[in-house]
Amino acid sequence: MPDVAIRVRGLRMAYGPVQVLNGVDLDLRRGEVFTLLGPNGAGKTTLVEILEGFRTGWSGEVEVLGENPAHAGDAWRARLGVVMQSWRDHPRWRVRDLLAHVAAHYDDPHDVDELLAALGLTEAARNRAGVLSGGQRRRLDVALGIVGRPDVLFLDEPTTGFDPEARREFHQLIERLAGEDGLTVLLTTHDLAEAERLSGRIAVLVAGRVVTCGSPAELAHAVQAPSLVRWADGELETADPSGVAWELHQRYGGPVPGLEIRRPTLEESYLDLIEEARGTRETATVGGAR
Numbered sequence: 001m002p003d004v005a006i007r008v009r010g011l012r013m014a015y016g017p018v019q020v021l022n023g024v025d026l027d028l029r030r031g032e033v034f035t036l037l038g039p040n041g042a043g044k045t046t047l048v049e050i051l052e053g054f055r056t057g058w059s060g061e062v063e064v065l066g067e068n069p070a071h072a073g074d075a076w077r078a079r080l081g082v083v084m085q086s087w088r089d090h091p092r093w094r095v096r097d098l099l100a101h102v103a104a105h106y107d108d109p110h111d112v113d114e115l116l117a118a119l120g121l122t123e124a125a126r127n128r129a130g131v132l133s134g135g136q137r138r139r140l141d142v143a144l145g146i147v148g149r150p151d152v153l154f155l156d157e158p159t160t161g162f163d164p165e166a167r168r169e170f171h172q173l174i175e176r177l178a179g180e181d182g183l184t185v186l187l188t189t190h191d192l193a194e195a196e197r198l199s200g201r202i203a204v205l206v207a208g209r210v211v212t213c214g215s216p217a218e219l220a221h222a223v224q225a226p227s228l229v230r231w232a233d234g235e236l237e238t239a240d241p242s243g244v245a246w247e248l249h250q251r252y253g254g255p256v257p258g259l260e261i262r263r264p265t266l267e268e269s270y271l272d273l274i275e276e277a278r279g280t281r282e283t284a285t286v287g288g289a290r
């Protein structure tokens with residue numbers, strides 16, 4: 001089997017006059033957990049829905065498990081696990097019955113009770129889907145997405161509404177599935193800590209374009225916002241805080257009074273990157289439209 005699970009080149013998509021994806025390139029290797037990070041409206045859901053085969057009208061090259069999602073058939077679809085932002089269609093089904101019903105459509109599904117246990121849903125197994133809490137419902141969404149033992153799992157903001165314990169259990173489950181079963185996972189999230197914890201690689205999508213892509217460590221390095229150097233008589237934002245500290249040391253002829261160096265958090269760096277990318281994009285759009 002080829003190593004590439006998903007391959008995207010020059011993907012563009014517009015809703016009417018609004019260009020939502022502006023030439024996206026991506027490669028996902030088999031067995032990796034890959035996160036799409038980006039602000040509201042960046043195009044994450046649109047991109048995921050194209051990969052799932054739910055959207056037409058795009059241009060570019062897209063292959064998911066070797067097939068074009070716009071033309072692939074049921075056998076291909078059975079190899080995908082899809083978890084959408086909400087699943088409200090079956091409020092009267094009991095949790096276990098619904099999961100067992102969906103499992104019956106697959107050749108080699110997960111054991112339903114094991115899956116319920118892994119997602120912390122054993123106690124809710126006999127409840128109707130309509131009375132679950134928000135977090136329980138999301139966990140049921142995830143269970144429905146993975147019960148068929150997919151090769152590729154799409155998770156669109158999967159932990160929205162989870163409490164910290166449910167979130168931790170969910171992260172462990174994804175790590176286990178990706179590690180042991182070689183599942184390829186494409187996740188969208190707004191949660192930087194989640195992206196950092198789970199992903200082999202992260203792509204940041206801003207205004208329909210991948211502005212940076214790499215491991216969490218590479219990303220932290222690439223998007224590093226300036227540090228703040230503060231001392232008794234002043235402060236300075238700089239990309240080279242140790243250089244500034246050294247110069248101050250020379251200037252004072254010894255220890256610098258009140259010296260403090262504050263490095264940006266990953267979140268601050270990320271927000272900085274988004275602002276910068278938006279600035280670039282506005283210029284490009286105006287230039288391109290004329």
Ligand SMILES: Nc1ncnc2c1ncn2[C@@H]1O[C@H](COP(=O)(O)OP(=O)(O)OP(=O)(O)O)[C@@H](O)[C@H]1O
Pocket residue numbers: 015020038039040041042043044045046047
């Ligand atoms: N069916 C649609 N028709 C018209 N415009 C749409 C449609 N779906 C999405 N859009 C617009 O496309 C843009 C990208 O939306 P998308 O849902 O892909 O972004 P997102 O990154 O997933 O955002 P969020 O983080 O808020 O979920 C937004 O401006 C949105 O309003």
